[in-house]
Amino acid sequence: MRDWHKSTYSAAADNCVEVAETASGAAVRDTGNRELGHLDFTRKEWAALLGALEMKNHSNA
Numbered sequence: 001m002r003d004w005h006k007s008t009y010s011a012a013a014d015n016c017v018e019v020a021e022t023a024s025g026a027a028v029r030d031t032g033n034r035e036l037g038h039l040d041f042t043r044k045e046w047a048a049l050l051g052a053l054e055m056k057n058h059s060n061a
Contacts, residue, residue: 008031 002020010016016031026046029038
């Protein structure tokens with residue numbers, strides 16, 4: 001069973017995602033629609049996504 005936790009990139013709003021670390025990277029699911037499944041990311045894909053989010057956060061500061 002995966003250990004899901006709320007993403008630190010999710011604000012206090014209702015639009016939240018949960019993340020679980022996996023052996024190959026990470027899995028992400030919509031907190032409000034867990035029954036729809038999840039997306040799997042390799043370590044490389046996950047690092048690229050987090051890097052893009054970090055760049056976006058710095059450009060909006």
